[in-house]
Amino acid sequence: MNSPRIVPPGSAPGDAAPLRAGEFARLMAPAGPFEPAPHLAVAVSGGPDSLALSLLAASWARRRKGRVTALTVEHGLRAESAAEARQAGRWLKTHGISHRILPWRGEKPASGVQAAAREARLRHLADWCVRHRVLHLLTAHQMEDQAATVLLRLSAGSGGDGLAAMPLVQDLRAPDGAGIRLIRPLLAIPEARLKATLGNRGQAWIDDPSNRDRSYARTRLTVALDALGGEGMSVARLARAAHRAGSDRAALDSACGELLSRAAAPHPAGFVTLDWACWRAAPEAVSLRALIRLLTAVGGRPFGPRLERVERLSESLRAAYPARAVTLGGCRIIPRRGALLICREPGAAEAALTLKPGERRLWDNRYRVHVPRRAEFRGACMLGRLGSDGIAALRRTMADGGRALETIPAPARPALPAFRDLDGLLAVPHLRYARSPGGDGCEAQYIGAGNRTGGVFGPVA
Known part of the structure; x- marks a missing residue:
């Protein structure tokens, strides 16, 4: 087992000012309000940025009678990763900070390692x-991460949303559909100040060699930032550009939410009817944004389709x-009675x-589903789309001959969530169908898609 590469606190840059408690409190304020005695989780790898954040957040929380739990996802992608996680825990313990190691088990990808690790880390x-x-x-x-994200988005041809890069606050969805708030308070702080913060407290940190691996695009762009700085495209300017784009995004979000409140009628079953004339009359940038938001919410994806396709x-x-x-982005856009379905x-x-009794899961990245603990079914309980076979079965078995189907437009019916067991349909909640016994209490609550704040009508952070 390899040992971590530990950097002594004396290596901190001497010309950078440590981040003080008052300044950190001002960075946290826009992410509020927070509940009394807040409990914060902090993602920590043992590197200088996350260690500094852990110490600052712990002080912030204690002043508010709260606490911090530091979380390390042990990915197993490098030989020293387990030792690094334990070392981070020992350091945090000396500062009175609780620490948990979350192992990433199972097979690891042979390609797209960084993206897969990032996704697994957030999921855990x-x-x-x-x-x-x-x-x-x-x-x-921090600031260098934000600047590299701007360059990545530029290289991908992103629009204004992409150039806004990482927001201060973002919604995350857990596997069961429950939401938490992801907060990035250090986006305006350069890495040198975070190292200086650790140096000021006599705290060492771990050097991760993968941060210098040029096989990763983000690493290459981070290295390129030094050269670009000489041409006037400094880290600070790129971060400021992201901040300005974020302000523009917030203004567009407000206009988009107002348009959707007038033009869109979302249904609890997961489809939307859009007043085409009202949508079309809005400014182009606002109507485009509204369309992206609807396709994201209905299409079951964390982000909308590629910008040029939506354009x-x-x-x-x-x-x-x-x-x-x-069709686009996993959605069908259908003309219907002068509107768009x-x-x-x-x-x-x-x-x-497959669902076990009492289990709650997220299905299709849109529905929070639940099977009662005392549910009775034969064999396994499966949750999937209703499909044409399910529609035909409902017409045969429903007491009203399937007239309840007419409450849902025909194109939206096949994708409705349906519970099944070995005897066939168990429940279709959005059609108020439940086979008795067994199907009573099965739930499928539409919560939309996307990992950004606000769903269909609220603001996107």
């Missing part, structure tokens, strides 16, 4: 927070009322999952 962190009823998760993304669809819809349906594309819905 969010799951721990939900299980322990912790609402706030802090991560130590083409928006241009077409603004030019004339559509003559036929189109936006519903889930059945073939794009998540595969069926």
Whole structure:
């Protein structure tokens, strides 16, 4: 087992000012309000950024009679990762900070390692927070991280949203559908000041060699920041550009929410009816944003479709009322009685999952589903899309001959969540169908999709 590469506190840059408690409190204020005696979770790797955040957050929480739990996801991707997690825990213990190690078990990907590790890390962190009823998760993304994100988004051809990079506050969804708040209070702070904070407290940190691995695009761009700084594109300027883009995004979000409150009618079953004329009359930037938000919410994806594809669809819809349906981002956009019906594309819905009695899960990234603890069913209980076979079965078995189906537009019916066992349909909550015994109490609550604040009508942070 390899030992961690420990950097002594004397290595901190001498020309950088430590981050003090008062300044950190001002950084946290826009993420509030916080409950009395807040319990914060802090993602910590043992590197300088996350260690400094842990110490600052612990002091902040104690002043408010709260506490911090530091969380390390032990990914097992490097030989020294387990030793690094334990070392971080020993350091944190000397500061009176509780620490938990969350192992990432199972097979690791052969490619796309950074993206897969990032996704697994957030999944483990969010799951721990939900299980322990912790609402706030802090991560130590700082100014250089923000600047590199701006460059990554530029290289991908992102629009204004992408250039706003990482927001201060972002909603995360746990596997069971419950939400927590991801907070990044250090986005305006350079790494040198965080190292100086540790140096001021006599705290060493761990050097992660993967941060210098140029096989990763983010690492190459971080290295390129030094060269770009000589041309006037400094880290601070890129971070300020992200902040300005974020302010523009907030203004557009407000206008978009106002438009959607007038033009869109979301249904608890997971589809939306959009007043085409009202939507079309809005400024182009606002109507485009509203369309992206609807496709994200209905399509079951963390983010919307690629911008250029939504732009083409928006241009077409603004030019004339559509003559036929189109698909995009896992959604069907269907002309219907002068409006637009936006519903889930059945073939794009998540595969069926198996549920145990009493279990709560997230299905299709849109529905929080639940099977009662005392549910009775034969064999396994499966949750998946209703499909045409399920629709036909309902017409045969429902007491009203399936007339309840008419409460849902025909194109939206096949993607409805349906519970099944070996005897067939068990429950279709949105059609108020439950086979007795067994199906009573089965729930499928539509909560939309996306990992950003506000759902369909609220602001996107």
